Amino acid sequence: MTRVAVLGASGYTGGEVLRLLLAHPGVEVVQATSDQFAGKRLDFPHPNLRGMSALRFVPHDALEPCELLVSCMPQGGLLQRWARVRELAGRIIDLSADFRLDPADHERWYKKHPRPADVPRFVYALPEWTAQQLPEARYVAVPGCMAHASLLGILPLVRAGLVKPELVVDAKTGSSGGGATPDRASHHPERASALRCYRAVGHRHTGEIENIVERLTQTRPSVHFSATAVPSVRGILATVHAFASRPIDENEPLRALATAYREKPFVRLIRPNTSASPFPEPGPLQGTNYCDLAVDVDTERGRIVVNVAIDNLVKGAAGTAVHAMNLMLGRPETEGLGFRGLHPI
Incomplete structure (x- = not known):
């Protein structure tokens, strides 16, 4: 049994990490930290964990x-504690944006949280694409949740050379992506029925999508990304619009996606005429580590559209x-992650 601690475990992602690890056969959760809830049981902020620990x-x-x-x-939290924390753990997995990007991109997009030069490079955990780097990784x-969904739709097309290096992404997300601490925009009366673009540019x-696509394919795209709030708690639906680099037939993008994810246990490709719901949707994925995606092609205009659905708090x-x-x-890579979701929900 590997002894695991969770730093900052009282928020939504912390609760999901605890839910998964407490049921995992290969690890023992030995500590969970929270200044706000110090001394209280794990189920105080996470009622779904009653009786688990x-x-x-x-x-x-x-x-x-x-x-x-x-x-x-949250952003900057581990950076502030880095000198001490790195001495306490043999291996570290971080869920914030502190260590995702290469130095130049981090400096551009995260000026409020500069990263010291002596911080080691972290392996980017996109298991469908970086699995070979993870066994030896210490950090x-x-x-990021919307970047994750977008990349799963983008990378097969770029790797196959099917698209121009200019991409448009509209990511729709539920309210839990804003975290457990409310502000005016995420307060329930303001957010419950929201359907609004909250970050058009x-x-x-x-920056994360551009950086990681370049890192994994040696092609730096120009990404036009917008984020839209929708009236749900969980879930992301990322719609990727790509433009063919040459004349293509309608099956080439499908083949590129099928080839990329054929042996990946958590990515499911919805093919035409194989489901009563031919497009991905986040609802059936709530609580799961699965990603559903589908592709449509407008051969006349050379446009490829990939829809990607995930649970923002899990996948x-x-x-x-x-x-x-x-x-x-x-x-085993699927260990502790076998929940298949619910339908209807």
Whole structure:
């Protein structure tokens, strides 16, 4: 059993990490930190964990040595504690944006949280594309949720040379993506029925998508990314618009996606005429580590549209952290992640 601690475990992603790890056969959760809930049981902010553990939260500064640390701190939280935390854990998985990007891109998109030059490079945990790097990794960064969904739709097309290096992405997201601490825009009376574009340009996931596509394909695209709030709690639906680099037949993008994900256990390609719901939707994916995607092609105009659905808190955060952990520890990659979702929901 690997001894695991969770830093900043009282928020939504922290709760999902705890839910998955407490039921995982290969790990023991030995600590969970929260300054706000120090001394209280894990089920105080996470009622779905009742009866799963006798652990109580401890303050962040009471973190003790462990074999693997999962950090669910908000942006800048782990950076502030880096000098101390790195000495306490043999391996670290971080769910914030502190360590995702190459230095130049990080400096451009995260000026409020500069990264010291002596911080080591983290492996980017996109298991369908970076699995071979994870077994030897000591430090791992989990993708941003909307960037994650977008990349799963984009990368096969770019790798296959099917598209021009200019991409348009509209990502629709539920309210839990804003975290557990409310502000005016996320307060329930303001957000419950919201259907609005809240970041038309300049979203930080723009830089993440560009950086990671370049890192994995040696092609730097120009990405036009917008984020839209929808009236749901969980889920992301990313719609990727790409433009063919040459005349193509309607089956080439489908073949590119099928080839990329044929042996990937958590990505499911919805093919034409194989489902009563021919387009991906986040609802049936709630609580799961699965990604559903489908592709449509307008051959006359050379436009390729990929729709990608995930649960932002699981595949977009905690589930990918556990998937990466499994690969780091040499365990079966699907271990602890078998929940198939519910329908109807």
